[in-house]
Amino acid sequence: MTLKNKVRTKxxxxxxxxxxxxxxxxxxxxxxxxxLPPITRLFYNNTADAVVLPSTxxxxxxxxxxxxxxxxxxxxxxxxxxxxxxxxxxKRGIIVDVKGLESELLIEPFDQSVLVSPAxxxxxxxxxxxxxxxxxxxxxxxxxxxxxxxxxxxxGYGVGSAKYGGALDQILALDVVLxxxxxxxxxxxxxxxxxxxxxxxLGLITRIQLKIKFDIPLKQFGCTFDSPLQLAKGLKEISExxxxxxxxxxxxxxxxxxxxxxxxxxxxxxIIVSKEISYEEEENEFNLxxxxxxxxxxGQILDRRYIINIWNIxxxxxxxxxxxxxxxxxEIILPIETSSKYLQKLSxxxxxxxxxxxxxxxxxxxxxxxxxxxxxxxxPFKKLRVNxxxxxxxxxxxKVKGYPYxxxxxxxxxxxxxxxxxxxxxYKEFKKxxxxxxxxxxxxxxxxxxxxxxxxxxxxxxxxxxxxxx
Amino acid sequence: MSxxxxxxxxxxxxxxxxxxxxYCSLCPTYKELKWEVNHPRGxxxxxxxxxxxxxxDKLRNDVSKQLFESVFxxxxxxxxxxxxxxxxxxxxxxxxxxxxxxKRGRWNPKLLSLYNRVKDFFNIFGLxxxxxxxxxxxxxxxxSRRTQKKAPLAYFVGCQASYSGKMGSIAESVVKxxxxxKLNFTILGTEERCCGSPIFLAGGxxxxxxxxxxxxxxxxxxxxxxxxxACAGCYRAFKIVYPRVLGEEWDIEVVHISELANxxxxxxKLKVINPIKEKITFKDPCELVRHxxxxxxxxxxxKNIPNVRYEELPSNREESLCCGGxxxxxxxxxxxxxxxNSHLISEIQYSEANIVVNGxxxxxxxxxxGIKQREMDVEVIDIAELVSRMVEGKK
Numbered sequence: 001m002t003l004k005n006k007v008r009t010k011x012x013x014x015x016x017x018x019x020x021x022x023x024x025x026x027x028x029x030x031x032x033x034x035x036l037p038p039i040t041r042l043f044y045n046n047t048a049d050a051v052v053l054p055s056t057x058x059x060x061x062x063x064x065x066x067x068x069x070x071x072x073x074x075x076x077x078x079x080x081x082x083x084x085x086x087x088x089x090x091k092r093g094i095i096v097d098v099k100g101l102e103s104e105l106l107i108e109p110f111d112q113s114v115l116v117s118p119a120x121x122x123x124x125x126x127x128x129x130x131x132x133x134x135x136x137x138x139x140x141x142x143x144x145x146x147x148x149x150x151x152x153x154x155x156g157y158g159v160g161s162a163k164y165g166g167a168l169d170q171i172l173a174l175d176v177v178l179x180x181x182x183x184x185x186x187x188x189x190x191x192x193x194x195x196x197x198x199x200x201x202l203g204l205i206t207r208i209q210l211k212i213k214f215d216i217p218l219k220q221f222g223c224t225f226d227s228p229l230q231l232a233k234g235l236k237e238i239s240e241x242x243x244x245x246x247x248x249x250x251x252x253x254x255x256x257x258x259x260x261x262x263x264x265x266x267x268x269x270x271i272i273v274s275k276e277i278s279y280e281e282e283e284n285e286f287n288l289x290x291x292x293x294x295x296x297x298x299g300q301i302l303d304r305r306y307i308i309n310i311w312n313i314x315x316x317x318x319x320x321x322x323x324x325x326x327x328x329x330x331e332i333i334l335p336i337e338t339s340s341k342y343l344q345k346l347s348x349x350x351x352x353x354x355x356x357x358x359x360x361x362x363x364x365x366x367x368x369x370x371x372x373x374x375x376x377x378x379x380p381f382k383k384l385r386v387n388x389x390x391x392x393x394x395x396x397x398x399k400v401k402g403y404p405y406x407x408x409x410x411x412x413x414x415x416x417x418x419x420x421x422x423x424x425x426x427y428k429e430f431k432k433x434x435x436x437x438x439x440x441x442x443x444x445x446x447x448x449x450x451x452x453x454x455x456x457x458x459x460x461x462x463x464x465x466x467x468x469x470x
Numbered sequence: 471m472s473x474x475x476x477x478x479x480x481x482x483x484x485x486x487x488x489x490x491x492x493y494c495s496l497c498p499t500y501k502e503l504k505w506e507v508n509h510p511r512g513x514x515x516x517x518x519x520x521x522x523x524x525x526x527d528k529l530r531n532d533v534s535k536q537l538f539e540s541v542f543x544x545x546x547x548x549x550x551x552x553x554x555x556x557x558x559x560x561x562x563x564x565x566x567x568x569x570x571x572x573k574r575g576r577w578n579p580k581l582l583s584l585y586n587r588v589k590d591f592f593n594i595f596g597l598x599x600x601x602x603x604x605x606x607x608x609x610x611x612x613x614s615r616r617t618q619k620k621a622p623l624a625y626f627v628g629c630q631a632s633y634s635g636k637m638g639s640i641a642e643s644v645v646k647x648x649x650x651x652k653l654n655f656t657i658l659g660t661e662e663r664c665c666g667s668p669i670f671l672a673g674g675x676x677x678x679x680x681x682x683x684x685x686x687x688x689x690x691x692x693x694x695x696x697x698x699x700a701c702a703g704c705y706r707a708f709k710i711v712y713p714r715v716l717g718e719e720w721d722i723e724v725v726h727i728s729e730l731a732n733x734x735x736x737x738x739k740l741k742v743i744n745p746i747k748e749k750i751t752f753k754d755p756c757e758l759v760r761h762x763x764x765x766x767x768x769x770x771x772x773k774n775i776p777n778v779r780y781e782e783l784p785s786n787r788e789e790s791l792c793c794g795g796x797x798x799x800x801x802x803x804x805x806x807x808x809x810x811n812s813h814l815i816s817e818i819q820y821s822e823a824n825i826v827v828n829g830x831x832x833x834x835x836x837x838x839x840g841i842k843q844r845e846m847d848v849e850v851i852d853i854a855e856l857v858s859r860m861v862e863g864k865k
Contacts, residue, residue, distance in 0.1 A: 023529055024536040025505065027519060028512045033490050053504055080506070081492045099504040119504075121495055131784055144553065145492030318491045318555040327489065377486065 002092070003049040007070045011050065011094070014062055018100060021050035029095050034083030034329075036387070037380035042452055043461070044409065044443065048075065048089045053100030057175070057183060057206045060096070064203070064440075065181035067094065073442050074179070076200035078119055078150035081142045083329060084408025086154060086199040090443025098149055101206060107132055113172055114212050118149020118205045123315075135215040137164035141359070143315050149205050154406040155197025155418070157333075157361040159314065162239060162246045163276075164213075166361055168196040175207035179435040194430055197419060199407055199444040202427075202434055216276035218244060219283055220311055222302030223294040224268040228343035231269040234297040236336050238273055239363040241289050245274040246360035247314070250347050253355040253371075260320045261313050265306060271299075272310055317357060317369075326374040328383070330390040333367050333418075334402040342400045346370070346393060367405060368397075392466040413447030413459030477675055477714055479562045482521045485514040487558055494550035494560075498792045499543045499799075502809045510550040510560060513540050517567065538571040542578070543806060546671055546797030547756040552788060569673030577672070580801040584668060589677055592663040594629045599660050602632045609642040616645075617659035623648075624694040625657050626685075626708075628701035629664050630831035636838070637831045643858035644700050644727055650861050651739040655698075661688050665707040671798055675715070682707075682715045689722055700727040700854045702757035702830030703796075709762050726758060728768040728829055731857045735774045742774050742860045748849075749779040750856075751823035753814065753837065754790035755830030768829055768853050775860060781821045783814075791817060795836030807836060808843070815840035818848060826850045 003011070003021070012019050020026075030046045040046075049072075054060045067074045073093025080087050089095060099119040105128060106115040112134070116125055123144045126136050138160030140146045151158075152174075157166040164170065174186045174195055179202070186192055195202055223238075225231040231248065238246055248271040249257065255267050273290065277283045291301050313319070321327050334342065346354060355371040370390055378386065394404055394411075403418045404411035416424040427445070434440075442448060447459035456464075494510035495501075506512040516537040519525055525533070541564045551560040571577055577585070587596035605627070606613040625648060631641040648655050666681035689697065699705050708724040725733075734740040750772060758764040765787045772780055785791045794810030814837065818826055826841075826848055828834045838850045 020505070022532055022536070024516060024519070024533045025507055027529075027533075028506050028515050031490075031515075033492075035490060051506075079492055079495065081490075097504065097506065124496075142491070145495050316555055318489050318493075321489050322556045325487075 003072065007072060008050070010066050010070070011052065011063075014066060015052050015054060015059065018053040018055065018059070019050060020052075025051050029077065029097070030088065032080045032083055032085060032087050034085070037383045039380050039384055043458060044085075044088070044090045044451060045092045046088050047092065048095045049092050051095045051097060053097050055100045055102055057101075057177060060101075060177045060204050060206060061181045061183055063094075063096065064177055064179050067439050068179055068181065068437055071437055071439060073439050075441050076153070076204050078147040078153070079121070079142075079145050081145045081150065082154055082406070082408065084154070084404075084406050085410050086406065086408035086441075086444055087150070088409060090409055090448055093439070093442075096204060098147075098204065104207065107134065107212070109134070112212050113209055115207065115209050116148055118147060118152075118208060120148050122146050122148055122151065129212055130215050133215055134212045136160070137170050137211055137213050138166065141315055141317065148208055148210070152196055152205060152208065153198065153200050154408070156406070157367050158359065159245050159247075161362065162360040163242065163244045168193055170210045171196065171208065172211060173209040174205050176203045176205050178203040179437075179440040182434075190426075193419075193423065194427055197406060197415075198427070200441045201445045202431060203440055216278055218274045218311065219277045219286075220307055221273045221275065221287065221290045221304065222307040222310070223271050223273075223290075223299045224266050224302060225271070225297070225299045226268055228269065228340040228347065230298050231271070231343070232336050232340040234271055234294065234299045235360060235366065237293045237297045238271065238290070239360055241286070241293055243273045244276050246366075247272045247274070248358045248366075250343075250354075250356035252347070252352060253357055256320050256355060256373075257313070260322070261316075263306065263310070265302070266300075270302070272307060274311065317371075321373065324373040324375060325377045326383070328372045328378075328386050328390055329369060330394050331367060331369050331405040332394045332397045332402050333361065333365050333405055334397055334400065335365050337364070338400045339397070339402060342397055342402070343368075349393065350389070388462075388466040391462065395463065395466065407445045409443055409458075410462065412444050413457060415445050478566055479559050481517055481563050481566050484558050484560075484563050485517040485521075487556060488514045489556055491555055493553045493555055496553060497550050498545055498547060498794065498810045498813075499806065502806060503543070507536050508540050508543060513537065514563075516540065517563070534574065534576070537567060538574075538576045541567045541571070542581070542802045543799065544797045545756070545792050545794055545799050545810060547792035548760040549756075549792065552760050565671065565673045567673070568671075569675070572673060578802060581672060581798060584798070584801060585672055585674065585677075588664050588666075588669055592681070593633060594664060594668055595633045597633050602627075602662055603657070603659050605632055605638050605641045606645075608638055611642060611645060613645070613657060613659070616655065617657055618661060618692065619656045620693045621654045621656035622693065622695045623653055623655040624689055624692065624697045625655050626665070626697050626699040626701075626704055627657060627662060628699060628704045628831070630701060630835075632662070634831070634835075636835060637852075640700050640831065640852045640854050643852065643854040644698070646858045646862060647727070647731060647734070647740070647854060648698075651734045656692050656694065658685070658688050658692075665701075665704040666711070667703040667707040668798060670707065670711050678711070679715050682712050682720075686712070686716060686720060686722070694722060696723040696725065698725050698727055698730050700829070700831075700852060702726070702755040703832060705764075706757040706761045726764055726767065726829060727854045727857070728771050729764065731853070732767045732770045735771065740857070740861050742776065743862070744860055745776045746825070746856070746859060747779070748824035749781060749822060750775075750825045750827055751781050751783055751818065751821045752786075752827045752853075753783060753793070753818070753833060754787055755828060755833045756790070756792050756796055758829050759787055759790060768827065771853060771857060772827065781823055783817045783821050785817060793833045793836040793840075795832040808840070811836050811840045815844055815846075819844070819846060824848060825856070827853050827856050829853045
C-alpha cells in the first residue's frame with residue numbers, strides 16, 4: 001500500500017520534521033543486518049511508505065492512533081543489528097525509528113535497577129553503569145550497536161546468560177504504547193513475557209526498567225574437546241559450576257580466530273569460560289573446580305597463557321570478515337542433550353567451511369551462530385541459495401528440539417516452537433485485543449500470506465523454497 | 471611525490487565491504503540527528519546507491535542531495551573509523567565524497583567561502599598575510615630575530631593562534647616555553663601558510679598539496695629538521711596528510727607542544743615554579759588521540775605539577791567525546807555543534823574540574839562556548855598555556 005495524501009498529511013502534521021518519505025531515506029531503512037538480494041522482494045515489500053522519528057511517548061501514542069484509524073502498518077525499528085527481518089516492513093506502511101525517543105537513564109543503586117529508554121545502545125548503558133560500579137547482568141554480543149529495546153523485542157540472549165538468563169530475566173518493568181494508543185506499564189511476569197520476543201507486534205516499548213548487578217571483574221578459563229559429543233558433555237558439566245559465561249567455537253572458527261587475532265589455540269572445540277571473581281582465593285578455588293570438571297568430561301585444560309586477553313575479542317567476531325568479501329549468518333537455540341549429532345553434521349556441512357560460535361543461555365540450552373565466509377562477492381542467486389541452505393539447517397535443528405533465535409520475519413510462524421503452546425495462545429488472545437486491525441508490525445511472529453501465492457503462508461513458502469531450491 | 475590515485479580509495483569498494491554491524495552508531499552526529507541516513511553505515515549505503523548503475527537519475531539526484539548533506543555533518547572525529555571492526559578507511563571516504571560534492575557544485579556558500587579564503591589569502595580567516603605575526607606584537611614579543619632564521623626547530627603557529635584574538639596567548643605561551651628551554655628555533659612568519667587541513671577535510675587534494683609543498687620548501691630553506699605545533703589540526707596535517715601528499719619528500723619530524731614539553735621536563739630543561747592548585751582535567755582532541763594516537767604526553771606534562779589535583783573525564787583517551795567543532799561542521803550546522811558539544815560539557819561538569827586543558831584551538835573555542843552557555847566557572851586553556859604558567863610562575 002502507499003499512503004494516501006490525506007493520511008500522509010495527518011502524519012506530517014503530527015510529526016513535522018520527524019516524518020520523512022523521500023526515496024533515499026526509505027531505501028536506507030529497507031534492510032537490517034541481512035542485506036538480502038533484490039530477488040527476495042518476491043517474498044515481501046521491504047520498502048516503507050515513510051519513516052518517522054517520534055521523540056516522546058505522547059507522539060508514539062498519537063502515531064498509533066492515526067495508524068490504527070487509517071489501517072497503516074507500523075514497523076518499529078531500533079538498532080537494526082539483527083538479521084531476522086524484524087524491523088523490515090512486510091506490507092510497507094511506516095517505520096518508527098525509536099532512536100528519536102528522548103534519552104533517559106536513571107540508576108537506582110539501592111534497588112539495583114536502571115531505568116532506560118529503549119534506544120539506548122547497550123555498550124553505552126554498560127559504560128555508564130560501570131562508572132557507578134554496576135553492570136548489566138547479561139547482554140548480546142552485538143553489544144556495541146544493539147539497543148536495549150531491540151534486544152528485548154527479539155527476546156535475546158547473550159554474554160552472561162549462562163548465569164543470569166536472557167532479556168526476559170532482566171526486566172522489572174516496561175512502559176509500552178499499545179497499537180490502540182493506550183499507554184501501559186507492564187510489571188507482571190506473565191505480561192512481560194508476552195512483550196519479550198514479540199518483535200514489536202504488540203506495540204512499542206518506550207521505557208525499560210532492568211535489573212543490574214555489581215560490576216565484578218571477570219576471569220577467563222579455557223578448555224578443549226575433541227568431538228561435539230564431548231563438547232556437549234563439557235558444556236553440561238561446566239554449566240553446573242556456576243560460571244558467568246560459557247562461550248565456544250568449532251575447530252573451523254578456532255582456525256579463523258588464530259589467524260585473525262594471532263592466537264595459537266588448538267584447532268578443536270574450544271570453550272572459554274568466564275567467572276565473576278572478586279579475590280584471589282575465589283579464583284584458585286574456581287580454577288580447581290573447573291579443572292576437575294573438564295577432566296571428568298574428557299576435555300583438556302587450556303593453559304591460561306593461551307587465552308590472555310581473549311575476552312577483548314568477545315565483541316569482534318565481525319573483525320574476521322576483513323579478509324572476506326561476503327558472509328552469511330543465522331542463529332539457533334539448541335538443547336545440549338539432543339544436539340551433538342546435529343552439531344557434528346553441521347560442522348561437516350559445506351565442505352567443513354561452516355563457522356560455529358556458541359554461548360550457553362542457561363544450564364540446558366545454548367545459542368549457536370553459524371557463519372559462512374566467502375572470498376568473492378556473492379551473486380544474488382548464490383546468496384539466496386546459501387541463505388536458504390542456512391535456513392534449512394535451522395529448520396533441521398528444530399527436529400532435535402532446537403528453535404530459531406527469534407521469529408522476526410523469516411521465522412514468523414515459529415513463536416510456538418520458541419515459547420511454547422500456552423504462551424502462543426496467550427499471545428494471540430492479547431494481540432487480538434490490543435491490535436484488532438493488525439497494524440503493529442504485520443508479517444512478524446504470526447506468519448503472513450506469501451505475497452506471490454497467497455494461498456500459502458510465508459512460513460510454508462520458505463520451507464518449500466529451502467527444500468526445493470537447493 | 472604521491473599522486474591523486476594513491477591518495478584516493480575506491481569508495482564503492484569500501485562501502486561494499488561494510489558488514490552493517492552498526493558499531494559506528496557512536497558517531498556524535500548520528501547520535502544527535504538519529505536518522506539512519508546520518509549513520510556512517512547509512513552513508514555507506516547511500517554511496518552504494520549513488521554509484522549504482524541500476525538506479526534512475528531521479529533517485530541518484532535524491533540520494534546525492536542527502537549524501538552530500540550527511541558527509542558535511544561529519545565532525546571528522548574518527549570515532550567511526552576507530553571502532554570499525556573491518557578497518558574501513560571511512561575518513562578518506564568522507565573526504566572523497568566531499569570532493570565529489572565540490573565537483574558537482576554542491577558545497578554550501580560558507581564552505582566555499584572558506585575554501586576561497588584559504589586559497590587566496592593562505593589562512594582560514596581571509597586576513598592579510600602581513601598580519602600573521604601580529605600576535606607577537608600584541609603580546610609584546612619581538613619575534614623579528616626568530617623569523618625566517620636558520621634553525622633545526624621550527625614553531626608552526628597555525629592560522630588560529632596567529633590570527634584569532636581568542637587564541638592569542640597560545641603562540642605567546644609556546645614561545646615562552648621554547649625560550650625558557652633555550653631552544654634554537656625559528657618561525658616562518660609571513661611565509662607560513664595554512665597547513666591545508668581545512669582544504670584536505672573538504673576533500674581538496676590539489677590545492678591542499680600546494681600548501682603542503684610551500685610549507686615544506688620553507689622548512690627546507692631554513693634547514694628545519696623538526697617542527698613543533700600547538701594546533702591539533704596542523705599536527706594531524708603534518709603527521710598524517712603531508713606524508714600521504716608529499717611522499718618521502720616529507721622527512722621532517724613533527725611534535726606536538728605537549729610532546730616537546732614532556733621531553734623538556736624529562737631533560738630538566740623545564741622546571742615547575744608555579745604548582746597549580748586548581749583541579750585539572752584534560753580533554754583529548756580527536757585529531758591528537760584518534761587520528762594520531764597521542765594521549766600520554768599531555769598527561770605526563772600535567773603529572774609534573776607537584777600534588778596535582780587531576781581528574782580524567784569519564785570518556786577519555788581513545789574514547790573521548792568530540793567537541794563538535796571539527797570537520798568544518800561549524801560552517802555547516804552550528805546548532806549541531808552545540809548539541810554535540812553539550813555531552814562533553816556535561817562530562818566536564820561531572821569532573822568538577824576548575825581548569826580544562828586542551829591541545830587544539832578548535833576544541834578550545836568550542837568548549838569555551840559551551841562553558842559560557844552553561845555559565846560554569848571553569849577555565850579552558852591550551853596545554854601550552856598550562857606549561858607556560860607552570861614554568862613562568864604566572865598565575
